[in-house]
Amino acid sequence: xxxxxxxxxxxxxxxxxxxxxxxxxxxxxxxxxxxxxxxxxxxxxxxxxxxxxxxxxxxxxxxxxxxxxxxxxxxxxxxxxxxxxxxxxxxxxxxxxxxxxxxxxxxxxxxxxx
Amino acid sequence: xxxxxxxxxxxxxxxxxxxxxxxxxxxxxxxxxxxxxxxxxxxxxxxxxxxxxxxxxxxxxxxxxxxxxxxxxxxxxxxxxxxxxxxxxxxxxxxxxxxxxxxxxxxxxxxxxxxx
Numbered sequence: 718x719x720x721x722x723x724x725x726x727x728x729x730x731x732x733x734x735x736x737x738x739x740x741x742x743x744x745x746x747x748x749x750x751x752x753x754x755x756x757x758x759x760x761x762x763x764x765x766x767x768x769x770x771x772x773x774x775x776x777x778x779x780x781x782x783x784x785x786x787x788x789x790x791x792x793x794x795x796x797x798x799x800x801x802x803x804x805x806x807x808x809x810x811x812x813x814x815x816x817x818x819x820x821x822x823x824x825x826x827x828x829x830x831x
Numbered sequence: 832x833x834x835x836x837x838x839x840x841x842x843x844x845x846x847x848x849x850x851x852x853x854x855x856x857x858x859x860x861x862x863x864x865x866x867x868x869x870x871x872x873x874x875x876x877x878x879x880x881x882x883x884x885x886x887x888x889x890x891x892x893x894x895x896x897x898x899x900x901x902x903x904x905x906x907x908x909x910x911x912x913x914x915x916x917x918x919x920x921x922x923x924x925x926x927x928x929x930x931x932x933x934x935x936x937x938x939x940x941x942x943x944x945x946x947x
Binding site: 721750751752757758759760762765766775776807808809819821822824825 | 833835837863867870872873874875876877882922935936937938939940947
């Protein structure tokens with residue numbers, strides 16, 4: 718089944734404790750992206766990757782890191798989480814990074830930083 | 832600066848009637864528009880899209896209308912069904928200098944409730 722998977726689905730952590738949210742897609746997509754969803758703000762892009770070893774900042778990259786060493790994986794790293802990073806996170810992928818390519822989303826990771 | 836706005840946080844409709852969800856945008860560089868549907872505890876799923884060269888796109892019960900001069904698009908669902916109850920996000924994509932980065936700019940979402 719073609720899908721985007723994220724782990725963990727739920728995470729409660731404390732301020733400053735490094736964490737990684739994994740994202741994997743099995744559709745051989747070149748483009749991958751991370752979004753966060755907050756009430757009243759919709760989804761905002763954190764980082765994106767056009768292909769392996771090619772990543773760039775989205776609208777809200779502060780406090781996050783990403784890497785794209787393999788085509789299928791695009792982990793989101795929070796080196797020192799803070800309470801304002803409490804949010805619902807979505808990973809997405811598409812065939813390519815063009816305007817006209819539908820993005821497929823993972824099921825989401827709900828992160829709480831105390 | 833919210834470049835894509837959905838000004839109605841919620842909409843309630845009777846089963847069988849039409850649901851109209853609205854979306855406004857400010858960036859004239861946007862050239863592709865999408866609607867995503869989201870159920871609780873799931874990721875958004877693609878519903879329908881429209882290119883800026885068109886003013887209407889239809890897919891079954893779903894039709895999207897684009898008014899470029901007004902920078903406005905709408906999603907019509909006819910007839911509405913209880914299974915359509917979900918959060919609907921409008922999204923837009925732009926091309927910069929001939930290369931698209933695939934970034935989607937989302938609206939805040941509208942919660943649609945269809946009553947039996």
